[in-house]
Amino acid sequence: MSTHRPDRVHIREVGPRDGFQNEPERIATDNKVRLINALGRAGFKRIEVASFVRPDVIPQLADRVQVLERIDVPDDVSLMVLVPNSRGLDNALKVRHLFHEIAVFVSASETHNKKNVNRTVDETMADNDVMVGRIRAEGLRCAAVIATSFGCPYEGRIELKRVLDIAERFAEAGATEIGFGDTTGMANPAYAGEFFTAALERLPGVEVTAHFHNTRGQGLANAFAALEAGCSSFESSFGELGGCPVPAGSTGNIATEDLVSMFHEMGVATGLSLPAIIEAAREAQSVLGRTLTSHSLIAGPVNWPSSAA
Structure with a gap:
């Protein structure tokens, strides 16, 4: 066993935001609420449930307030929303009374950031600096997300120092x-x-979270390496839902059930x-009317007792 390996991890479920936003067919609000409630019963302490982007940009999440008002999860579940600007x-x-955390974001890649939010990285970070301060002043927990941290389809490998410099700026602004x-x-x-290894050394006192996609089948292996x-903090999406709207072909996050099974x-x-x-995930499969691709959904859990839950 690695001397660095944690014996316990925290997993945030991001399917209700990162997963749903990539679905081409509109998911009824009732079904979103039902699926989020099912996730709440699975023991998650952190769920990302909505994004406050313009409804014309991501129509799938236009009912965010109705979803936040209607979901019924245990009181100890921390709900996160994402804001673009x-x-x-x-x-x-x-509607700050309906959630507990806010996430802000930027792409480490100039090209991806421009295509995603039509701003340069510097323009986005100037806005983020202000937003982090405002979020903290409201008494809300603030998380920062750096997209394309491991590579960009337009620019290739992103220099590690560049990514960690952005991360350090977020930390200095107050992101926890x-x-x-x-x-x-x-x-x-x-x-x-x-x-x-480098991120944990560079960011003492900050929760460092891994968010991998399984686009090329290496998601679980990357999570194991982290x-x-x-690393003891991860994000994943039930049913392997999700992806990135920019560019096409960027398929889903690692499946939460596969990640949990491995751990x-x-x-x-x-x-x-x-x-x-x-x-x-089975309920999501029924709601979406298509077969989802997570391995644990197909094969089920390994059939022997585990004390790791």
Whole structure:
């Protein structure tokens, strides 16, 4: 066993935001509420549920306030929303009583950032500096997300120093968590291990979170490498839902049920019920009317007792 490997990890479920936003057919609000409630029963302490982007940009999430008002999860579940800019933050703060955390974001790649939010990285970060301060002043927890941290489909490999410089700027502004996104699935296990070793050294006192996509089938291997480097905070999406709208072909996040299955079989505790997550993914499959691709959904959990939950 690695001397750095945590024996317990925290997993934020991002399917209700990162997953749903990529679905081409509109998901009824009732179904969104039902699926989020099912995730709440699985033991998650953190769920990303909405994004305050313009409804014409992501129509799928236009019912965010109705969803936030109607979901019924345990009181100890921390709900997160994502905001793209100060206008989005203004809208989110109108209903700040409905959630507990806000995430802001930027791409490490200039080209991806421009295509994603039509701003340069410097323009986005200037806005983020202001937003982080406002979020903290509201008494809300602030997480920062750096997309394309491991590579960009337009620019190739992104220099590690560049990514960590952005992360350090977020930390100095007051972000208490920084997530590193493998937005289009370009990481590999060797680099993921090197990356998180460096990130954890550079960002003491900050929760460092791994967010991998399974676009090229390396998502779980990358999560394992991050774990071995000492990372104890992860994001994933039930049913392997999700992806990145820019560019096309960037398929889903690693499946939460596959990640949890791997951790439990390794003896790493998550506090989550794997059968309940699989059942939530089955419900999502029924709602969406198509077969989802997570391995645990197809094969079920390994059929022997585990004490890692």
